[in-house]
Amino acid sequence: xxxxxxxxxxxxxxxxxxxxxxxxxxxxxxxxxxxxxxxxxxxxxxxxxxxxxxxxxxxxxxxxxxxxxxxxxxxxxxxxxxxxxxxxxxxxxxxxxxxxxxxxxxxxxxxxxxxxxxxxxxxxxxxxxxxxxxxxxxxxxxxxxxxxxxxxxxxxxxxxxxxxxxxxxxxxxxxxxxxxxxxxxxxxxxxxxxxxxxxxxxxxxxxxxxxxxxxxxxxxxxxxxxxxxxxxxxxxxxxxxxxxxxxxxxxxxxxxxxxxxxxxxxxxxxxxxxxxxxxxxxxxxxxxxxxxxxxxxxxxxxxxxxxx
Numbered sequence: 001x002x003x004x005x006x007x008x009x010x011x012x013x014x015x016x017x018x019x020x021x022x023x024x025x026x027x028x029x030x031x032x033x034x035x036x037x038x039x040x041x042x043x044x045x046x047x048x049x050x051x052x053x054x055x056x057x058x059x060x061x062x063x064x065x066x067x068x069x070x071x072x073x074x075x076x077x078x079x080x081x082x083x084x085x086x087x088x089x090x091x092x093x094x095x096x097x098x099x100x101x102x103x104x105x106x107x108x109x110x111x112x113x114x115x116x117x118x119x120x121x122x123x124x125x126x127x128x129x130x131x132x133x134x135x136x137x138x139x140x141x142x143x144x145x146x147x148x149x150x151x152x153x154x155x156x157x158x159x160x161x162x163x164x165x166x167x168x169x170x171x172x173x174x175x176x177x178x179x180x181x182x183x184x185x186x187x188x189x190x191x192x193x194x195x196x197x198x199x200x201x202x203x204x205x206x207x208x209x210x211x212x213x214x215x216x217x218x219x220x221x222x223x224x225x226x227x228x229x230x231x232x233x234x235x236x237x238x239x240x241x242x243x244x245x246x247x248x249x250x251x252x253x254x255x256x257x258x259x260x261x262x263x264x265x266x267x268x269x270x271x272x273x274x275x276x277x278x279x280x281x282x283x284x285x286x287x288x289x290x291x292x293x294x295x296x297x298x299x300x301x302x303x304x305x306x307x308x
Contacts, residue, residue: 010238011251014231019258021227023266024220031217035194038080042188044225045232049181061182065172069179072165073186079158086152096256098152100133102159103252109164121288125250128285133256135278163252166232167239176236180229250285257282 028037050058061069083099104126110116169179238248257279264271271279 007238007241007248008251010234010241011248012254014235014238015252015255016258017227017231017234018255019262021224021231022255022259023262024224024227028217028220028224031213032221034084035191038077038084039188039191039195040221041080041224041228042076042184042191044221045228046181046184046188048225049177049184049229052177053181059178061174061178062172065169065174068165068169068172069182070186072162072169072183073190075158075162075165076183077187077190079155079162082151082155082158086148086155089148089151098149099155099159100253100256101130101153101156102163103250104130105157105160106163109160113164119247122247122250125285125288128288129250129253129282132278132281132285133253135274135281163235163239166236167242170236170240176233176240179236180232184228184232253282253285 025037025041032040053059079099079102086098107116107118107122107126111118166179166183169183170176172179242248260271260275260279
């Protein structure tokens with residue numbers, strides 16, 4: 001398999017895992033309190049990755065990498081908190097669409113922080129994909145401004161920050177396993193004050209030891225942990241192979257595409273013509289984003305070969 005296809009395969013494997021873990025998390029949300037679910041979603045994968053490191057080559061991250069890892073951990077934790085808060089106030093459509101704006105902020109943050117030049121193809125792909133996301137919501141006109149919208153939008157910004165910091169971390173000598181083991185461990189620490197005080201969340205089911213369904217819950221948490229590891233490791237591998245994280249940003253929206261499929265299969269959800277059109281736009285945008293650089297590279301190679 002040619003190396004140029006690997007980043008796209010890795011990122012699709014990542015978003016596929018995200019969609020499956022989201023499907024299982026819907027079940028867990030009815031069984032475990034939100035603060036415990038948030039903590040365990042970070043703590044269990046980090047411990048599994050630490051076990052892998054202890055069996056292979058364990059080392060503490062170098063001092064110069066502590067800040068990028070902590071920034072990513074903070075972005076991940078803040079993203080989840082903002083998203084959950086927005087969903088408690090806004091409709092599901094508003095919360096999901098605002099969270100999905102994350103990839104749109106990646107090239108903008110790169111431009112503002114690092115001065116990376118925006119490519120026209122990336123801008124067009126992001127624009128098309130976001131239009132598709134709005135169409136997929138099925139109710140484009142259903143937005144009404146309220147302060148919680150800013151919190152939902154912050155989830156998108158923190159989502160972009162986590163992806164951007166991950167891309168920068170992959171350029172170090174740390175392996176994807178090391179990066180995510182320490183990032184998820186740091187993120188789980190952020191939830192400890194929430195577990196101790198319990199002030200942030202005052203609703204949701206709680207995990208009761210001794211319940212007959214505990215084994216199913218624990219097994220589901222284990223599966224989700226493995227999926228999270230697959231998500232983060234393959235995403236790190238993908239970012240390690242590209243110059244800019246914005247090149248892969250449109251493909252992050254395929255999570256919505258996979259999630260829509262699971263909804264149709266397991267929840268008997270039918271799609272309107274507008275939503276189907278949105279799916280087509282998302283797929284088309286990602287095909288264009290993947291195919292254009294490859295076609296251009298082949299055209300340039302043939303041109304150079306003809307000149308020589």
